Amino acid sequence: MPPPCMVHEQDQYMPIANVIRIMRRILPAHAKISDDAKETIQECVSEYISFITGEANERCQREQRKTITAEDVVWAMGKLGFDEYVEPLTVFLTRYRETENEKTSLRGEPIFKRGIDYGQMMMAPYGPAFHMENHQGIFDAARAVGGYYYRDASGAGAGSSSQASLTNNFDPFGQFK
Amino acid sequence: MRQAGAYSGILCGGISGRTGPHLLPLARIKKIMKKSGDDVKMISGEAPIVFSKACELFIEELTQRSWLVTMQGKRRTLNKEDVTSAVLATDIFDFLVNLVSET
Numbered sequence: 457m458p459p460p461c462m463v464h465e466q467d468q469y470m471p472i473a474n475v476i477r478i479m480r481r482i483l484p485a486h487a488k489i490s491d492d493a494k495e496t497i498q499e500c501v502s503e504y505i506s507f508i509t510g511e512a513n514e515r516c517q518r519e520q521r522k523t524i525t526a527e528d529v530v531w532a533m534g535k536l537g538f539d540e541y542v543e544p545l546t547v548f549l550t551r552y553r554e555t556e557n558e559k560t561s562l563r564g565e566p567i568f569k570r571g572i573d574y575g576q577m578m579m580a581p582y583g584p585a586f587h588m589e590n591h592q593g594i595f596d597a598a599r600a601v602g603g604y605y606y607r608d609a610s611g612a613g614a615g616s617s618s619q620a621s622l623t624n625n626f627d628p629f630g631q632f633k
Numbered sequence: 634m635r636q637a638g639a640y641s642g643i644l645c646g647g648i649s650g651r652t653g654p655h656l657l658p659l660a661r662i663k664k665i666m667k668k669s670g671d672d673v674k675m676i677s678g679e680a681p682i683v684f685s686k687a688c689e690l691f692i693e694e695l696t697q698r699s700w701l702v703t704m705q706g707k708r709r710t711l712n713k714e715d716v717t718s719a720v721l722a723t724d725i726f727d728f729l730v731n732l733v734s735e736t
Contacts, residue, residue, distance in 0.1 A: 552679070
C-alpha cells in the first residue's frame, strides 16, 4: 500500500529559488519550467546528498573514523559513478583551502584579491573532466554548440549566444544516427 | 543577497559576480546529510561546502538532460515527465528511479 502523499516539507530540500536559479543557467531564456518539475528536481538533489553521504559514511566506518570529510564525499561520488565531478570538485576544494589559508595569513590586508578570476579556474577542469564516452555524447554536444557548459569569463553575451545555438541548431540525437 | 566573503568568489564562478549569488545553504545541506542515516556522526566543515558545488553540477546535469527530452518533444516547458525520462535514460541516476516513479 503506497504511503499517503508526503507533505513537501521545505526544510528537507534546497530552497526552490536557488534550484531554479541554477537550472536557469542551463536553459534558454524562453524555456518554462513546470512547478512539478521544479519540485522533482528539488527532491532529487536531497536524494543525491543522502545517496553520496551514505557511501561516504560507510567508508568512514570501515576506516573507523568519526568524521565525514570533504575527501570522503568526493571519493563517494567517484565510486557511485559521478567520476566526472571529481576533478572540478577537487580543484574547487583546493581553491577554497587556499583562500582560507590566505585569510589567516593576511590579517590586516585586503582579503578579496580582485585580480583573481575564479571563474577562469573553474572553467578549465570542466573540459577534460567530462569524458564523452560515458555520457552518451551529452557534453560532447554541449561543447559542440559553443561550450554551453563553459562559463566564459570574458564575454557577457556568451551565455545567451550559446543558448541560441543550443535551441536553433542543436540536434541532440544527431550524433546517434 | 550578495554575501561578502571568500565563498561568493569561489562559488559564483567569478568575483565579478556576474553569475549572481547562488550559494546553496550549508546548514540545510548538513541537515540533509545528517538525516541520511542514523549513524552519521560528525561532518567536517568542508563537506557541505564541496556538496554545495556538487549539487550545482548535479542540478545542471539533470536540467540539461531533461531539457533535451523537452526539445525532442518540441516543447518549451520542461515538465516532470521530462525529468523522469532523463533519469531513466541515465545510468548514474538509477538511485532516483523510485523517487521519480512515485505519484
